[in-house]
Amino acid sequence: MIEARGLCKRFGAIDAAVQVSFVARDGQITGLLGPNGAGKSTCLRMLYGVLAPDRGEARIDGIDIRGETSAARARLGVLPHAAALYGNLTARENIAYFGTLQGIGSEALAGRIEALAARLGIGDFLDRRAKGFSQGQRVKVALARALVHEPGNLVLDEPTNGLDVMAIRNLRALLEGLRGEGKCILFSSHVMQEVAALCDRIVIIGGGRVCADDTPAALCERSGAATLEEAFMRIQGGGGALL
Amino acid sequence: MRAAWTVFAKEFLENFRDRRTLVSALVFGPLFGPLLFGAMVSRSVEQSMLSADRVLTLTVSGGERAPGLLEFLRSHGVKVNPVSLSEQGARSAVRRGRAPVVLLVPQSYAARFEAGEPAPLYLVADSADSETRKIAARAGSILAAFGNSIAQLRLQGRGVEPLLAVPIAVNDVDASTPAGRAVAILGLMTYFVLFALLMGGMYLAIDATAGERERGSLEALLTLPVPRAALVGGKILATCAYMCISLAITLLAFVTVSRWLPLDRLGLSSDFGLGRALAFFAICMPFIPLGAALMTLVASFTKSYREAQTYLAAVLLVPTLPIAFASIYSLKTKTSLMLIPSLSQHLLMTSLLKDQPVSAVDVMISAGSSLVLAAGLFVLTARHWRRETMLG
Numbered sequence: 001m002i003e004a005r006g007l008c009k010r011f012g013a014i015d016a017a018v019q020v021s022f023v024a025r026d027g028q029i030t031g032l033l034g035p036n037g038a039g040k041s042t043c044l045r046m047l048y049g050v051l052a053p054d055r056g057e058a059r060i061d062g063i064d065i066r067g068e069t070s071a072a073r074a075r076l077g078v079l080p081h082a083a084a085l086y087g088n089l090t091a092r093e094n095i096a097y098f099g100t101l102q103g104i105g106s107e108a109l110a111g112r113i114e115a116l117a118a119r120l121g122i123g124d125f126l127d128r129r130a131k132g133f134s135q136g137q138r139v140k141v142a143l144a145r146a147l148v149h150e151p152g153n154l155v156l157d158e159p160t161n162g163l164d165v166m167a168i169r170n171l172r173a174l175l176e177g178l179r180g181e182g183k184c185i186l187f188s189s190h191v192m193q194e195v196a197a198l199c200d201r202i203v204i205i206g207g208g209r210v211c212a213d214d215t216p217a218a219l220c221e222r223s224g225a226a227t228l229e230e231a232f233m234r235i236q237g238g239g240g241a242l243l
Numbered sequence: 244m245r246a247a248w249t250v251f252a253k254e255f256l257e258n259f260r261d262r263r264t265l266v267s268a269l270v271f272g273p274l275f276g277p278l279l280f281g282a283m284v285s286r287s288v289e290q291s292m293l294s295a296d297r298v299l300t301l302t303v304s305g306g307e308r309a310p311g312l313l314e315f316l317r318s319h320g321v322k323v324n325p326v327s328l329s330e331q332g333a334r335s336a337v338r339r340g341r342a343p344v345v346l347l348v349p350q351s352y353a354a355r356f357e358a359g360e361p362a363p364l365y366l367v368a369d370s371a372d373s374e375t376r377k378i379a380a381r382a383g384s385i386l387a388a389f390g391n392s393i394a395q396l397r398l399q400g401r402g403v404e405p406l407l408a409v410p411i412a413v414n415d416v417d418a419s420t421p422a423g424r425a426v427a428i429l430g431l432m433t434y435f436v437l438f439a440l441l442m443g444g445m446y447l448a449i450d451a452t453a454g455e456r457e458r459g460s461l462e463a464l465l466t467l468p469v470p471r472a473a474l475v476g477g478k479i480l481a482t483c484a485y486m487c488i489s490l491a492i493t494l495l496a497f498v499t500v501s502r503w504l505p506l507d508r509l510g511l512s513s514d515f516g517l518g519r520a521l522a523f524f525a526i527c528m529p530f531i532p533l534g535a536a537l538m539t540l541v542a543s544f545t546k547s548y549r550e551a552q553t554y555l556a557a558v559l560l561v562p563t564l565p566i567a568f569a570s571i572y573s574l575k576t577k578t579s580l581m582l583i584p585s586l587s588q589h590l591l592m593t594s595l596l597k598d599q600p601v602s603a604v605d606v607m608i609s610a611g612s613s614l615v616l617a618a619g620l621f622v623l624t625a626r627h628w629r630r631e632t633m634l635g
Contacts, residue, residue, distance in 0.1 A: 050465045051631050073468035084459035088260040089253070100249045101467045145463065
């Protein structure tokens with residue numbers, strides 16, 4: 001479970017997050033939806049502990065994320081925005097690096113990498129250097145890296161950016177599979193269709209504030225709109241340009 | 244500690260596969276210095292041989308008017324090149340470099356010499372040229388010796404004890420050792436050692452900090468449950484490892500190059516063998532974590548690979564400052580100076596090269612001050628990594 005409790009963050013004169021509170025529950029996919037610059041990444045960065053909130057707190061399974069060695073970090077897998085791999089390392093070495101830093105012993109690690117490779121379909125290029133990978137291959141390996149310590153919670157910041165249709169479908173299937181295992185998945189996107197197709201719950205964010213937090217059906221109903229896109233436009237007040 | 248080791252192993256491997264890092268760390272840095280040093284030493288030895296051992300050739304105009312002088316010159320090993328030039332001609336010959344120095348014997352010479360009056364001679368030289376200045380000085384001292392010998396003969400001829408005309412005898416005692424004269428060259432050699440050492444870790448320090456951020460792999464790394472100090476420590480350790488390799492290659496290259504160099508002609512210990520190289524390695528070892536921490540700290544503050552390169556190029560010059568200072572003020576090894584990193588290493592290595600004794604206390608102070616400063620910089624770097632501005 002991932003909880004944002006009254007998160008506030010200011011950068012100079014800009015309020016990037018104002019009293020952001022929401023809960024992403026286990027066994028659900030929660031979508032953080034908002035236009036570019038709405039403060040999605042800032043919120044996620046506070047949740048996965050690389051930005052310190054000015055006020056409020058971020059909790060993973062009830063544990064505060066603050067502190068470099070917080071137990072919360074070990075329960076969390078993260079795919080940051082535009083996450084890159086180490087080009088001179090192979091996919092296997094990239095995954096193993098993070099696994100070792102998560103404290104997994106080398107024998108257990110080898111087994112997990114094989115299992116992840118089979119699950120994510122990265123076996124073919126597991127021992128190739130990451131330098132020449134396609135965007136789709138890169139995201140898969142980065143995802144394997146985020147899952148190597150078998151976290152109960154997963155945060156993905158715009159994971160579908162730059163992926164083709166096939167790769168997006170694969171990712172969707174993967175996230176649904178993880179949900180089936182009872183994991184808590186929180187991901188951000190500015191692509192409406194993705195969120196509509198995948199999420200159990202949607203948190204709409206704009207100008208650093210939570211505008212709505214509900215199930216897709218409830219959002220439509222509440223705003224009297226037929227489609228989620230329309231509901232989104234009404235809730236946002238037409239302020240955000242969405243693709 | 245395990246995390247630091249993991250980071251170390253990954254950085255070491257990743258950079259080992261990077262051609263740019265390898266070439267600069269293990270080829271360009273370590274070999275550039277010794278080769279340049281070799282070229283400079285052989286040139287300098289060549290020049291010192293030029294002035295001391297070469298036969299002095301003197302262009303003499305109007306020599307037929309002074310047969311005694313010519314004979315004296317020849318008996319002192321001077322090769323006389325007789326010409327016939329006016330004063331104007333002599334000046335232009337010197338100015339155009341056709342003769343380094345011209346000795347003009349004017350027409351009045353013979354008559355005044357016979358009359359026992361001061362007989363004029365003109366030594367035409369270009370004092371702006373350091374080479375001809377040396378030749379002119381040699382010619383001048385031979386001419387002075389000729390004058391003295393004539394004076395003594397004349398006094399004797401008049402029944403005067405010649406020694407009466409020599410009330411004092413000034414003896415030049417040259418206290419400079421050849422090694423002292425080679426101080427500039429020594430400064431170069433020790434600088435090349437320190438330069439190669441820093442160069443060896445420079446690209447890794449950049450790659451592991453500014454490079455990691457620019458490529459976008461840093462953020463994921465910072466989400467892990469690992470103390471930032473361990474991340475920084477591992478990166479600094481990997482930088483140290485490359486610096487050690489680079490230093491070892493540099494010293495081996497110096498060992499190889501010095502086999503071909505007549506170092507003993509400069510008064511330096513002629514054998515720069517493996518033992519000497521090991522001693523150098525030991526002296527420089529404490530400087531390695533200091534350089535690695537400094538480069539990692541500076542690179543951590545920069546926003547991009549390119550910016551880091553610019554700043555670290557300046558860091559490469561930092562060890563020159565104390566060394567240049569030492570050369571200008573001709574500082575000698577002193578215990579208080581052992582507190583200054585890079586200067587202390589320079590002075591200790593210089594002492595070893597000059598075959599002077601090196602005290603264990605000095606070595607320990609030098610190592611201690613470098614390591615304390617390194618620890619301080621490490622703490623600063625780790626603190627910076629805890630800030631969220633690290634994300635850029």
